[in-house]
Amino acid sequence: MKKMFLKLVLLCLCLWRLDGVFGELVIVKDGDSVTLNSDLTEMKDDDVIQWKFKNTLIAEINKRADRITVYDDVLDGRFRDRLKLDNQTGSLTITNTTTEHVAVYYLQINSEIKRFRLGVQRELLDGERAVSVKEGDSVTLNYDLPEIKNVFVIQWMFKNTLIAQIIKLLDRIIVDDDVLDGRFRDRLKLDNQTGSLTITNTTTEHEGDYTRLINSMSTDFYLHVFVEMSVMEGDSVSLNSPLTEMKDDDVIQWRIGDENTVIAEINKRSDRITVYDDVLDGRFRDRLKLDNQTGSLTITNTTTEHAGDYKLLKFSERFSSKSFRVSVYARLPVPVISRDCLSSSSSSCSLVCSLVVNVSHVTLSWYKGISVLSSISASDLSISLSLPLEVEYQDKNTYSCVLNNPISNQTTHLDINTLCHTCAGI
Numbered sequence: 001m002k003k004m005f006l007k008l009v010l011l012c013l014c015l016w017r018l019d020g021v022f023g024e025l026v027i028v029k030d031g032d033s034v035t036l037n038s039d040l041t042e043m044k045d046d047d048v049i050q051w052k053f054k055n056t057l058i059a060e061i062n063k064r065a066d067r068i069t070v071y072d073d074v075l076d077g078r079f080r081d082r083l084k085l086d087n088q089t090g091s092l093t094i095t096n097t098t099t100e101h102v103a104v105y106y107l108q109i110n111s112e113i114k115r116f117r118l119g120v121q122r123e124l125l126d127g128e129r130a131v132s133v134k135e136g137d138s139v140t141l142n143y144d145l146p147e148i149k150n151v152f153v154i155q156w157m158f159k160n161t162l163i164a165q166i167i168k169l170l171d172r173i174i175v176d177d178d179v180l181d182g183r184f185r186d187r188l189k190l191d192n193q194t195g196s197l198t199i200t201n202t203t204t205e206h207e208g209d210y211t212r213l214i215n216s217m218s219t220d221f222y223l224h225v226f227v228e229m230s231v232m233e234g235d236s237v238s239l240n241s242p243l244t245e246m247k248d249d250d251v252i253q254w255r256i257g258d259e260n261t262v263i264a265e266i267n268k269r270s271d272r273i274t275v276y277d278d279v280l281d282g283r284f285r286d287r288l289k290l291d292n293q294t295g296s297l298t299i300t301n302t303t304t305e306h307a308g309d310y311k312l313l314k315f316s317e318r319f320s321s322k323s324f325r326v327s328v329y330a331r332l333p334v335p336v337i338s339r340d341c342l343s344s345s346s347s348s349c350s351l352v353c354s355l356v357v358n359v360s361h362v363t364l365s366w367y368k369g370i371s372v373l374s375s376i377s378a379s380d381l382s383i384s385l386s387l388p389l390e391v392e393y394q395d396k397n398t399y400s401c402v403l404n405n406p407i408s409n410q411t412t413h414l415d416i417n418t419l420c421h422t423c424a425g426i
Contacts, residue, residue, distance in 0.1 A: 025251060025315060027119040028097050036105055036116045038090040049090040052106040059085050059092055094118075117315065132224045133202050134325075141210055141221050142196035154195040155213040158206075164188050164197060199223075204242075204322050226309070226323040230407045231302050233331055239324045241295040241312055251315040252295040256280075257308050264290050264297055304328045304360075330359045332410045335401045339419050340388065349393055349420035353401035353412070354386035367400045393420055 028034035038049065043063050051059040058079055059070045068087060072079040078100045084093040090109065094101055097118075107114040133139035141156075154166040163184055164175045173192060177184040183205045189198040195214065199206055202225050210221040231237040241252065246268050254264040263284055264275045273292060277284040283305045289298040295314070299306055310324040335353050343350035353364060358378070364385045365375040376387050391399065391414075399414040 024115065025117050025119070025253075030098060031096055033093055033095045034097055034118065035091055035093045036107065036118075038086075038092075038107060038109065038114070040089045040091075040109070042088055043090055047090070048110060050106075050108045051085075051092045052108070053079070053101075054103050059083055061085055061087065061090055129219070129221045130224065131221055132226065134228045135203055135225050137202060138198055138200040139202055139223065140196050140198045141212070141223070142191075142194060152215065153213075156190075156197045157211040157213065158184075159208050160211075164190050166190055166192060166195060207321070207323070224323060226325045228325050228327070230327045230329065232408060233303055233328055234301060236298055236300045237302055237306075237326060237328075238296055238298045239310055239312065239326070241291075241297075241314075242320075242322060243294045243314070245293055246295055250295075253313045253315075254290075254297050255311045255313065260311075264288055266290060266292060266295055299326075302328050304330065327406070329361060329405045329407055332359060332362065332403050332405065332408055333357050334410045335364065335403045335412045337401055337412055337414055337419065343388075343390075347392065348390050349416065351389045351391065351414065351419065352386055353389065355384070355403065358382070358384055359403075359405075362403055362405045365402045365404070367402055368397055389414075391416060391420070 026034060026036065036051075043049070043061065045063050047061070047063045049061040050057060053075065056074050057071055058074060059068075059072075061068050068085055070079075070083045070085065072081065072083050078098075079094070082095045082097075082101075084095065085091075086093070090107075092105075092107070102118055105116040105118060107116070131139060131141060152167075152169055154168070155162060156164040158180065161179055162176055163179060164173075164177075166173050173190050175184075175188045175190065177186065177188050183203070184199070187200045187202075187206075189200065190196070191198070195212065197210070197212070202223075204225050204227075207223055207225040210223060212219045212221070227239075229237055229239065239254075243250075246252070246266065248268050250266070250268045252266050253262055255262055257280075261279055262276055263279060264273075264277075266273050273290055275284075275288045275290065277286065277288050283303070284299070287300050287302075287306075289300065290296075291298075295312070297310075297312070305328075307326055307328040310326060312322045312324075314320045333356050335355060337351055337353050340350040340352050353366060355364070358381045360378060360380050362385070363375055363377045364387050366373040366387055366389050373389070374387060376385055378385050385403075387401070389399065389401075391397075393416070395416060399416070401412045401414070403410045
């Protein structure tokens with residue numbers, strides 16, 4: 001689960017508003033090739049096909065003139081040596097994609113127009129730092145700088161907008177927390193000694209690219225904000241979208257894991273709900289439910305295979321996203337208290353609390369009243385837990401053995417009078 005955040009994939013998708021009309025969504029990894037299909041099996045002798053990036057012509061096929069033309073030097077050459085046209089079908093392939101290629105593409109076949117929305121995923125850039133935080137917690141962005149020396153100005157930018165700065169010459173700290181619809185209001189703290197920026201009470205609105213400028217040097221961060229969800233194995237968990245009602249042109253997708261696999265989507269424009277529950281070895285088969293009104297996703301009858309990182313992507317007039325980290329915990333067995341006759345003596349009773357079956361991510365503890373006497377933890381199923389306790393025969397205190405994980409517990413109370421008189425010869 002942690003791997004996703006150490007090798008964070010950033011989904012760079014621009015905001016489109018083109019006469020309220022949205023086309024087919026295509027997403028590709030940064031550096032890979034992508035083909036925008038014309039859906040033709042073969043062009044006719046009098047067909048003319050034109051491909052446009054936004055409103056700029058980048059390629060065309062004129063079958064009447066038997067001519068194929070690629071205009072890859074337009075737009076600052078971002079398509080140079082990257083465009084390939086299929087002379088038979090008119091499909092366009094873009095090789096070695098970058099975030100510069102994100103936009104709406106128009107395919108005009110004679111008088112008909114087809115639209116594509118291309119999104120490009122990128123991994124962290126060299127030197128860029130990934131930082132993850134649970135929604136509602138605080139996070140500090142720093143860069144191993146113990147103290148500021150010989151610095152005139154330190155500036156912090158969020159998506160190219162100045163949000164905070166330290167002017168050392170004037171010994172002033174300025175926080176511009178009213179920018180960007182006030183999402184940072186009363187949430188920013190600057191450390192005058194190190195230049196670190198702390199964001200308190202984080203929300204998904206604070207997710208994105210941050211840059212710290214010190215003199216002429218810049219340091220980049222990507223902050224990932226996730227909602228933490230925990231569920232008991234066999235129960236259902238609902239990942240709630242921020243929408244109260246989807247609009248007629250909304251498209252949303254649910255994705256999971258490092259590979260960013262699509263598991264469900266709703267396309268309101270085409271009135272289509274699709275659940276891809278056969279992906280990933282069928283672990284989601286017959287377990288996914290989508291709310292057509294809000295886009296929320298429910299996973300039923302969960303198993304530990306469903307633990308992981310989920311992302312909700314929304315495409316419409318504005319692109320937005322929301323992340324979830326789901327933990328699935330096994331149901332806990334009741335701990336068993338037994339007497340260790342070999343270790344018992346004439347004055348004390350030796351006991352052992354143990355588990356009938358192994359479970360992961362749990363802690364086994366002995367309590368005396370409400371005070372913890374001893375504990376042992378296990379993070380995986382290969383570890384068998386047992387915990388000894390020695391008590392006097394005449395001890396009148398209350399003892400209990402407790403097995404717990406972050407969302408549940410099982411308790412067995414010790415009956416000294418019964419359990420400590422079961423060994424012969426003591």
